[in-house]
Amino acid sequence: MTQSPFRSRPMALLFLSPLILLTALFFYWPVAEAIRWSFFLEQPFGGESTFVGFANFRRVLSDPEFWKSLKLTGIFMVTASVPAVLVPLMLAMAADRGLRTSRIARNVLVWPKGVAGASIGVIFGFIFNPFVGILTPLNQLWPGIWSPGTDGVDAFITLIVANLWNGIPFNFVILLAGLQALPDTYAKAAALDGAGPWRQALDIRLPLLAPQLFFVLVLEFTESIINAFGLIDTMTRGGPGGATTLLVYKIYADGFKGYDLSGASTQTVLLMIFVLLIAAAQFLLMERRVKYER
Amino acid sequence: MTLTLERPVAAAAKTGTDIRIEGLAKTYPGADSPVIPNLTAHLRAGEFTVILGPSGCGKSTLLNMLAGLEAAPTGRIVFGTREVQALAPRDRGCAMVFQNYALYPHMTVARNMDYSLRIAKVPRAEREARVAEVARMLELSALLDRRPSQLSGGQRQRVAIGRAIIREPQVLLFDEPLSNLDARLRNETRMELAQLHRRIGATSVFVTHDQVEAMTLADRVMILNKGRIEQFAPPSEIYAAPASTFVAGFLGSPPMNLLAVESRNGRIRLPDGGTIGCRRDGMFQLGIRPEHIRLGAGAEMRVQFREELGSHSVIALTTPDGARLRVTAPPGGTGDALRVSFPQDALHLFDAETGLAVRELLIRT
Amino acid sequence: MIETRTSFDRICMGILWLGILFILAPLWIALMTASHSAVDVMRSGLAWYPGPHLVENVIRVFTDTRIPVQMFNSLVVALMTAVGICILSFCTAFALVFLNLRFGWLVFATIFGTILLPVDIRVVPTYQVMSNIMEPFAALGLPVSQISLVNTHIGLALPAIAHGTGTFMLRQFFRTVPMDLARAARMDGAGALRFMWDVLLPLSRPALAALFVLMFLGGWTNYLWPLVASSTADMQTAVVGLARLATDGDSRAPDFPLMMAAASTVSLIPLTLIAVLQRFLVRGMALTEK
Numbered sequence: 001m002t003q004s005p006f007r008s009r010p011m012a013l014l015f016l017s018p019l020i021l022l023t024a025l026f027f028y029w030p031v032a033e034a035i036r037w038s039f040f041l042e043q044p045f046g047g048e049s050t051f052v053g054f055a056n057f058r059r060v061l062s063d064p065e066f067w068k069s070l071k072l073t074g075i076f077m078v079t080a081s082v083p084a085v086l087v088p089l090m091l092a093m094a095a096d097r098g099l100r101t102s103r104i105a106r107n108v109l110v111w112p113k114g115v116a117g118a119s120i121g122v123i124f125g126f127i128f129n130p131f132v133g134i135l136t137p138l139n140q141l142w143p144g145i146w147s148p149g150t151d152g153v154d155a156f157i158t159l160i161v162a163n164l165w166n167g168i169p170f171n172f173v174i175l176l177a178g179l180q181a182l183p184d185t186y187a188k189a190a191a192l193d194g195a196g197p198w199r200q201a202l203d204i205r206l207p208l209l210a211p212q213l214f215f216v217l218v219l220e221f222t223e224s225i226i227n228a229f230g231l232i233d234t235m236t237r238g239g240p241g242g243a244t245t246l247l248v249y250k251i252y253a254d255g256f257k258g259y260d261l262s263g264a265s266t267q268t269v270l271l272m273i274f275v276l277l278i279a280a281a282q283f284l285l286m287e288r289r290v291k292y293e294r
Numbered sequence: 295m296t297l298t299l300e301r302p303v304a305a306a307a308k309t310g311t312d313i314r315i316e317g318l319a320k321t322y323p324g325a326d327s328p329v330i331p332n333l334t335a336h337l338r339a340g341e342f343t344v345i346l347g348p349s350g351c352g353k354s355t356l357l358n359m360l361a362g363l364e365a366a367p368t369g370r371i372v373f374g375t376r377e378v379q380a381l382a383p384r385d386r387g388c389a390m391v392f393q394n395y396a397l398y399p400h401m402t403v404a405r406n407m408d409y410s411l412r413i414a415k416v417p418r419a420e421r422e423a424r425v426a427e428v429a430r431m432l433e434l435s436a437l438l439d440r441r442p443s444q445l446s447g448g449q450r451q452r453v454a455i456g457r458a459i460i461r462e463p464q465v466l467l468f469d470e471p472l473s474n475l476d477a478r479l480r481n482e483t484r485m486e487l488a489q490l491h492r493r494i495g496a497t498s499v500f501v502t503h504d505q506v507e508a509m510t511l512a513d514r515v516m517i518l519n520k521g522r523i524e525q526f527a528p529p530s531e532i533y534a535a536p537a538s539t540f541v542a543g544f545l546g547s548p549p550m551n552l553l554a555v556e557s558r559n560g561r562i563r564l565p566d567g568g569t570i571g572c573r574r575d576g577m578f579q580l581g582i583r584p585e586h587i588r589l590g591a592g593a594e595m596r597v598q599f600r601e602e603l604g605s606h607s608v609i610a611l612t613t614p615d616g617a618r619l620r621v622t623a624p625p626g627g628t629g630d631a632l633r634v635s636f637p638q639d640a641l642h643l644f645d646a647e648t649g650l651a652v653r654e655l656l657i658r659t
Numbered sequence: 660m661i662e663t664r665t666s667f668d669r670i671c672m673g674i675l676w677l678g679i680l681f682i683l684a685p686l687w688i689a690l691m692t693a694s695h696s697a698v699d700v701m702r703s704g705l706a707w708y709p710g711p712h713l714v715e716n717v718i719r720v721f722t723d724t725r726i727p728v729q730m731f732n733s734l735v736v737a738l739m740t741a742v743g744i745c746i747l748s749f750c751t752a753f754a755l756v757f758l759n760l761r762f763g764w765l766v767f768a769t770i771f772g773t774i775l776l777p778v779d780i781r782v783v784p785t786y787q788v789m790s791n792i793m794e795p796f797a798a799l800g801l802p803v804s805q806i807s808l809v810n811t812h813i814g815l816a817l818p819a820i821a822h823g824t825g826t827f828m829l830r831q832f833f834r835t836v837p838m839d840l841a842r843a844a845r846m847d848g849a850g851a852l853r854f855m856w857d858v859l860l861p862l863s864r865p866a867l868a869a870l871f872v873l874m875f876l877g878g879w880t881n882y883l884w885p886l887v888a889s890s891t892a893d894m895q896t897a898v899v900g901l902a903r904l905a906t907d908g909d910s911r912a913p914d915f916p917l918m919m920a921a922a923s924t925v926s927l928i929p930l931t932l933i934a935v936l937q938r939f940l941v942r943g944m945a946l947t948e949k
Binding site for chain 1: 838
């Protein structure tokens, strides 16, 4: 790339400092504080904090509740992300056909971007309500078959469906943009090679879409556990019996309802490490397999 | 398009200044070797200089340093009597025409052209007069309110030129302005540029990697290789007497044949069977242009392949030593072998080690 | 298209219609339920057809709940977030792309790092910092008094502004702007500021509009941070208020039509925005992935 003809250190400093200052104050400082507090025992109602070394970590890591919630977080990451990528993928491949329906679809499918996770949580909470909701007839035939209030699996399903609803716009737009950026010479070549639309979709378009799929999946992994909070807080409140207490929700409950600052900070540090590890692992595993020279 | 000029444009009344480049050097941070090690040259006032070279030869860096877009940390650049290497672009009195036009897409043609005048706080009346004048000269008067996206490629090119000459620059710089045009438009614009230069009289520096542009536009061509001047001479001289194997191989289509030869006891054996005297013994590169090789007499050589170009054909032969030799021939020939001979006055000689021309070593009889 | 209509196309059409249905059904049910009385809903479940009580239920949202003032809060916070991000990331991305910084990559990495760990993951320490933003300066030994931004509009918006996505998006966009435009401006005598104002800003208008829409929607739909950073109902955002409405009435029988009317009301502004500024939104999202 050609070099820019401008150079002004004072101006650069002026332009960069506001955002750097803000990220320092509201990102790096909190991250650092979380790490610091994880080594201190903080009194719930003020007072001196004392350095306790790894005691907080020992306490958290020996707590079965933590491991359960970490496991649930992992399960949710996978079970929620996979449909939240696959369904938009199918929709994007369908919309890329340039049918009349795809015009409507491309409009409607981004609407959920304007509906907060918590809002759709309220709505889905009502729709999946076992007594007045959409599945009530099922319960009349087989009493108790649908009960997100008492059955952890049912509660998990409601979260996954709501998360899918919320995740469609972004993933759909990215994947569709990726498909539309593919030069149509590939489709022409494949057609001349005798590939029908099914084969083209599976052999040509899907593999060439790999970079976007990878990108969407990486984001969705983090996005799902964040978006989950609004859904959990409005639909299941971590229940039944802790079956949907993901780590984000547990940290919130411990920190803001249990006033356990040290415990919440320690778990925050562990969650941050978890998220970074997942991101790093995805990059290491998939990065080199999805790059194509065009 | 023809350029019609009712009265001389203000710009045309002026002549450019000469440009002296002295000891210019540049190394990019982190690079092992300099892009330009040490360059000295004198560009005469009003001259059209084409800087020609392969990519990475430093020609764009040199142009940017002349323009002031890149710092020139070592050496001096003098426009006329002013030392400019430390000045900002706008204080140097030079303008540039860019590759891909680089027109501001959100501004009208008029706005694109007078933007520099606005920045220089030229009064409105004068701005309008100058825009009108340049627009008339470039036949853009009807297009002044359009945006670049509403123009054809040729029109955009003219706006880009208009933007450059409206400031009446003493030095006009061209950064490969033709390289992304299609072939037909490139030919047209090339001719326009040549006419324009004659009218405006600004000292022009034109960077390109296209030898046809260099040969047709330039008063003198500066051939750069790895930041060094290989030759700086009029096109005819560069063709007739290339200063090095680099120049010989870079210019001409097809380029000059270069054959490794040895001079023993004051004679060089030529591939056509003859010999020529040489004042020094040792290894040399013998050069001969394909179009100067005479057909029908001399040594017989096997034909590798022919390329028919309509007006003539290019034939690749194999010399007795196994080297490849290209000759141009009338179109439509056939046969597996050709007899060729090398006229003595068409021979060039280069030192095998330095690549420099040592034509004077040949003893032509 | 290369081949003619096939069964493949019919299946594609089916998939699209299913997708549209999946998106619209919850919104439709919410709206329809909002038009029935609470008693009706308790008796016959969720509603698929319009009833006579929509206006009444919406009026109840405006008179019986804090949703109106909370929607005002959402508007303020979303605007602050969007405007703040647009201005800051424009300046930052400009400096990164056009000012030739030797340590530009370091600055970029610093800002890009914020994308990896969203505020929701580090909500506990962020809250602590927000309750005394002078803490780091005090830690440096400066004589500063305690300032808490908890329960203020600016406090609700700040963590979202201190985020790298906008900078990343605009940087990607700036890198598609031909550098020759900058060189041309320089030759025309423009300085960096003049180039930014006269050339780059007009060219960036669509990208900025896209960023604005995206960040406004983000500001409106955020949940966890506004939940913890607002301590009074009058400072909560509409989404938080809606969630409290749905979850705090544990003792009484849930008033589903009121909840659905509130959910529809709260989503009205962002949904309208999406309907009108559709193409900016799509472009904005597409810009996230270079």
